[in-house]
Amino acid sequence: MSRIAAVAPVLPEFAYPQDEITAAIAPLLTADSSTSRAVLKRLHAACGVRTRHLAIPLDRYRDLDSFDTANDLFITLGTDLAERALRDALNAAGLAPRDVDFILFTSVTGISAPSIDALLVARLGMRRDVKRVPVFGLGCVAGAAGIARVHDYLAGHPGDVGVLVSVELCSLTLQHGDDSVANLVSSALFGDGATAVVMVGDERAAAMGPVGPDVVATRSCLYPDTEGVLGWDIGGSGFRIVLSANLADVVERHLGEDVADLLAAHELKIRDIPTWVAHTGGPRILQAAARSLDLPDGALDLSWRSLERVGNLSSSGVLHVLADTLARGDQLPGEPGVLFAQGPGICAELVLLRWPDED
Structure with a gap:
């Protein structure tokens, strides 16, 4: 770890x-x-x-x-x-x-x-x-x-x-x-x-000593036939966004199964995870993630608040939510958490966290 x-x-x-x-x-x-x-x-x-x-x-x-x-x-x-x-x-x-x-x-x-x-x-x-x-x-x-x-x-x-x-x-x-x-x-x-x-x-x-959460395991996911859903067209004027309306559908279709597979390898289920650190992709993405994972109301509140306060910060978005999660400081020793984000590909990256036991 x-x-x-x-x-x-x-x-x-x-x-x-x-x-x-x-x-x-x-x-x-x-x-x-x-x-x-x-x-x-x-x-x-x-x-x-x-x-x-x-x-x-x-x-x-x-x-x-x-x-x-x-x-x-x-x-x-x-x-x-x-x-x-x-x-x-x-x-x-x-x-x-x-x-x-x-x-x-x-x-x-x-x-x-x-x-x-x-x-x-x-x-x-x-x-x-x-x-x-x-x-x-x-x-x-x-x-x-x-x-x-x-x-x-x-x-x-x-x-x-x-x-x-x-x-x-x-x-x-x-x-x-x-x-x-x-x-x-x-x-x-x-x-x-x-x-x-x-x-x-x-x-x-x-x-x-126990200064922050341990990274227990990770999982990378790349979904076929989604290359044109999200990314950049780069030309003379710089970076022109590529953003398809079905991005949220891809997230909802795949995220829950991928997270379940990661957790199963560590004898955990989605319902065992009290802390979720989600990328601030936008309202439709956060809603799709919550549905795919069947999360209770409020599970992604810190992501929603970060989106409201600073917008989607691309790769820094999920890290700002992680900082807010650590600042809240309500995790118990030994408690697991999952951090996740999506990006061009379409791909996803999942990180299983565990707050260390106090020595």
Whole structure:
């Protein structure tokens, strides 16, 4: 097993009510089409989001009309957010940057070479021999997948410290003049944020004590014939959203069975799980997940509240919910939990957690 030692969510300083964002971006997306603007307002009002944090001030998005400009901002601002998150997480875990042996970085809203994880090494004073894996393309699932892959590394390096860093500046992918339903939904739902997660192997965890939940097991799921349901079309204007209306149907059809299979290997059933950490995919996704798992009312409340407060943060979404879960602190020693997210593919990543017994 590995143990989650700390989770540090961070947000950009610019926060706006949803209706203010709607009013500002409507003319950027819909030109003079009254019908499109009515659809946009309806989608923005119905997506369960009340506020969002944005990478830049709202009035600057009218000038954000090239991929070059947007990606330069992603590198500059994303590195700043990543540094904040990782410093906070290491401080919370009582560790120093030089303690980090492995770093997995993920984002799907910008690209950089050298990657942002490489830029963090000098900024934070990490060792030159730190192992790095930058990941692009997993999208919203990468928060859960990142925990799973750091866990895989720590299984072979039980004395090491591994960190996951997620940066998603979704607003920088804004597509001017695109009034497709997929783009209007995207403009309503996604926010900006970052998260760092510090994890330690078994040997290191024994020395630190029960600071957070153990990762017991993980499961990866890739569903056939769903490649066109979710993702990006990447071209001259940058990242153009691909988002099918049947995404929620895929989640509802597969999630329950996959979670049941993961739990069965550990002699657990869905009804045995009191703590659920779900990606904030949007109202339809959260509803589909609850139906597929046959969850009681309130089981995904923290995900709903995070969606309302900051929107869908792509790979950072489930990690912000994890931070809220740890802050709530109502889990009992030995209690299990499940963290899950979905992403392009369509794929899902499931993580079985267990809160450690008190020594």
